[in-house]
Amino acid sequence: xxxxxxxxxxxxxxxxxxxxxFLISIGLIDxxxxxxxxxxxTSFLPEKISFIAPLIFGAIxxxxxxxxxxxxxxxxxxxxxxxxxxxxxxLTLLVIFALIKYVPPLLNWFIFDxxxxxxxxxxxxxxxxxxxxxxxxxNRFVYGMYPDAEQWRINxxxxxxxxxxxxxxxxxxxxxKYLLIFLVFVYxxxxxxxxxxxxxxxxxxxxxxWGGLSLTFIVSAFALxxxxxxxxxxxxGRRSNLPAIRYSSIGFIExxxxxxxxxxxxxxxxxxxxxxxxxxxxxxxxxxLIAITLFEAAYMAEVIRGGxxxxxxxQYEAAKSLGMGYWRMHFLIVLPQALKLVIPGIAxxxxxxxxxxxxxxxxxxxxxxxxxxxxxxNPKWLGMAMEGYVFAGLVFWVICYAMSRYSQNLERKxxxxxx
Amino acid sequence: xxxxIELKNVNKWFDKFQALKDVSLxxxxxxxxxxxxxxxxxxxxxxxCINRLEEHQDGQIIxxxxxxxxxxxxxxxxxxxxGMVFQQFxxxxxLSILDNCTLAPIWxxxxxxKQAEEIAMQNLERVQIADQAKKFPGQLxxxxxxxxxxxxxxxxxxxIMLFDEPTSALDPEMxxxxxxxxxxxxxxxxxxxxxxxEMGFAKEVADNMIFMDEGKIVEKAKTKEFFxxxxxxxxxxxxxxxx
Numbered sequence: 230x231x232x233x234x235x236x237x238x239x240x241x242x243x244x245x246x247x248x249x250x251f252l253i254s255i256g257l258i259d260x261x262x263x264x265x266x267x268x269x270x271t272s273f274l275p276e277k278i279s280f281i282a283p284l285i286f287g288a289i290x291x292x293x294x295x296x297x298x299x300x301x302x303x304x305x306x307x308x309x310x311x312x313x314x315x316x317x318x319x320l321t322l323l324v325i326f327a328l329i330k331y332v333p334p335l336l337n338w339f340i341f342d343x344x345x346x347x348x349x350x351x352x353x354x355x356x357x358x359x360x361x362x363x364x365x366x367x368n369r370f371v372y373g374m375y376p377d378a379e380q381w382r383i384n385x386x387x388x389x390x391x392x393x394x395x396x397x398x399x400x401x402x403x404x405x406k407y408l409l410i411f412l413v414f415v416y417x418x419x420x421x422x423x424x425x426x427x428x429x430x431x432x433x434x435x436x437x438x439w440g441g442l443s444l445t446f447i448v449s450a451f452a453l454x455x456x457x458x459x460x461x462x463x464x465x466g467r468r469s470n471l472p473a474i475r476y477s478s479i480g481f482i483e484x485x486x487x488x489x490x491x492x493x494x495x496x497x498x499x500x501x502x503x504x505x506x507x508x509x510x511x512x513x514x515x516x517x518l519i520a521i522t523l524f525e526a527a528y529m530a531e532v533i534r535g536g537x538x539x540x541x542x543x544q545y546e547a548a549k550s551l552g553m554g555y556w557r558m559h560f561l562i563v564l565p566q567a568l569k570l571v572i573p574g575i576a577x578x579x580x581x582x583x584x585x586x587x588x589x590x591x592x593x594x595x596x597x598x599x600x601x602x603x604x605x606x607n608p609k610w611l612g613m614a615m616e617g618y619v620f621a622g623l624v625f626w627v628i629c630y631a632m633s634r635y636s637q638n639l640e641r642k643x644x645x646x647x648x
Numbered sequence: 649x650x651x652x653i654e655l656k657n658v659n660k661w662f663d664k665f666q667a668l669k670d671v672s673l674x675x676x677x678x679x680x681x682x683x684x685x686x687x688x689x690x691x692x693x694x695x696x697c698i699n700r701l702e703e704h705q706d707g708q709i710i711x712x713x714x715x716x717x718x719x720x721x722x723x724x725x726x727x728x729x730x731g732m733v734f735q736q737f738x739x740x741x742x743l744s745i746l747d748n749c750t751l752a753p754i755w756x757x758x759x760x761x762k763q764a765e766e767i768a769m770q771n772l773e774r775v776q777i778a779d780q781a782k783k784f785p786g787q788l789x790x791x792x793x794x795x796x797x798x799x800x801x802x803x804x805x806x807x808i809m810l811f812d813e814p815t816s817a818l819d820p821e822m823x824x825x826x827x828x829x830x831x832x833x834x835x836x837x838x839x840x841x842x843x844x845x846e847m848g849f850a851k852e853v854a855d856n857m858i859f860m861d862e863g864k865i866v867e868k869a870k871t872k873e874f875f876x877x878x879x880x881x882x883x884x885x886x887x888x889x890x891x
Binding site for chain 1: 699701724725727728729730731732734736738739740741742751752755756757784785786797800801804
């Protein structure tokens with residue numbers, strides 16, 4: 230047998246396949262023993278060769294089982310997806326090795342070695358993550374400095390929101406628009422009044438005490454709802470035929486896009502009050518909300534403009550030829566199509582907005598990440614930064630992933646193309 | 649016969665290029681006019697000026713007694729009376745065929761939804777696609793889309809219909825179904841101005857033929873005379889090439 234021209238194929242499958250699988254298994258066993266039990270199977274080899282031994286065994290093994298049209302469905306599938314060439318085979322091995330080496334320690338830290346029971350730092354003894362920290366501070370992470378006795382107000386505001394949104398899926402379409410109007414124009418006032426209090430026998434809670442995840446939601450929700458229509462008008466304005474409207478839209482968009490959000494927030498906190506007449510006072514949170522809204526509206530405007538530009542001219546002409554004026558043409562024909570086109574871009578902007586909310590710490594408002602920051606500097610809980618940030622990261626990820634899924638869902642639902 | 653469209657010495661420029669040169673034209677009620685000519689001769693520009701999808705810079709265009717000018721309210725009123733069918737159909741892809749047809753009557757003419765739907769179904773019946781009413785434009789063939797577009801224009805109950813090369817973007821076997829709908833419309837007494845290269849259709853339907861070249865109306869004649877005995881050499885050359 231000519232060893233140079235030897236190639237695994239269907240005829241020698243009976244011998245190459247077992248040898249290949251054997252070699253791959255040796256490689257895997259070696260790496261498992263090495264990383265989990267600290268035992269080096271190939272210690273008899275020189276150190277450098279011993280280090281890459283699993284890779285060599287694995288690569289030779291994968292070469293031996295790379296048989297085209299072997300007739301075995303599983304083998305064909307593996308070859309097609311993980312083992313189509315020597316380069317891909319090595320990539321596959323490296324990924325598997327990395328998973329074996331790094332996933333178990335991570336899981337240990339997260340779950341198996343982690344502490345869940347107790348209520349102070351000293352209860353964390355096992356060396357893994359100290360979730361006691363998150364447990365003890367959970368209330369603060371969600372409600373900030375909001376007084377414990379009044380937290381039912383935040384809860385009921387959010388429950389009301391969920392009920393309203395849930396109801397909008399079930400009510401007949403005739404009443405849907407009233408519900409929507411209520412949700413956008415009336416509910417925010419009720420919700421804010423409920424949380425801030427001051428009337429109707431509710432104790433006044435100043436916005437400085439708001440915080441945590443609930444503040445993340447409040448800021449995000451307001452900015453999301455408000456930046457959308459403003460962005461839409463700016464996008465239309467930038468394409469307007471009237472120079473005054475066009476240039477002021479361009480100016481506004483370029484001004485806000487050109488400034489970092491953190492600067493905008495500083496300005497809203499420090500500079501803005503200077504322009505107000507003495508004695509007038511605009512709440513810190515409201516200033517921040519306006520700043521974020523206008524900032525994101527500028528981005529939203531450009532996203533929507535992208536959709537407007539993608540629409541064929543024929544759509545405008547058809548709408549005009551039916552006697553529609555500017556507003557009817559845009560609200561009935563142009564915007565529904567343009568917005569559908571840019572759902573991914575809109576989702577992008579919304580996600581960025583949610584993740585920008587932690588920046589409001591610069592004006593002293595502490596949402597989720599801000600509260601974590603505060604908690605980790607508490608003398609009783611020093612050294613808990615990792616747990617806190619992992620927790621905050623996970624929460625943000627869940628929120629953003631849910632939004633992303635929703636946007637994909639919406640795209641599918643609105644698609645009228647031939648499937 | 650009463651005049652419904654009147655063009656007096658209309659001139660139009662795209663930057664330096666003059667697309668229409670001193671075009672004058674009168675169209676009577678129920679008259680069918682077919683405009684032909686080589687590409688770039690200003691045929692489309694001419695009919696697009698009639699509902700001001702293009703602005704003319706000089707001359708007068710009077711539609712149903714209203715002069716077309718800067719005033720947008722008047723233009724919207726005129727556009728509601730003048731139906732237009734485009735080469736590329738330009739149906740609204742986010743709406744079903746029925747909604748395509750009812751949208752403008754409901755929002756522009758303030759018609760109750762029920763009545764708008766009745767009219768829409770009548771017109772879809774007329775172009776023989778009533779069974780497709782619930783589908784979206786993307787699910788129909790080119791010929792069906794163009795017939796839907798005709799129905800959509802008819803739902804505004806226009807006094808005049810403009811056709812801008814309605815069959816140029818269609819596969820050959822679909823041209824006939826669209827032309828059949830247009831012939832049917834013509835027999836119903838609609839005032840029509842049609843830009844097309846379909847000379848068979850022109851012979852069957854048109855009262856008058858117009859031949860345009862380089863932004864000018866070269867020849868306007870009764871249909872029979874236009875084909876049997878064209879006066880200008882340019883027209884003869886054109887006809888010899890396309891017939």
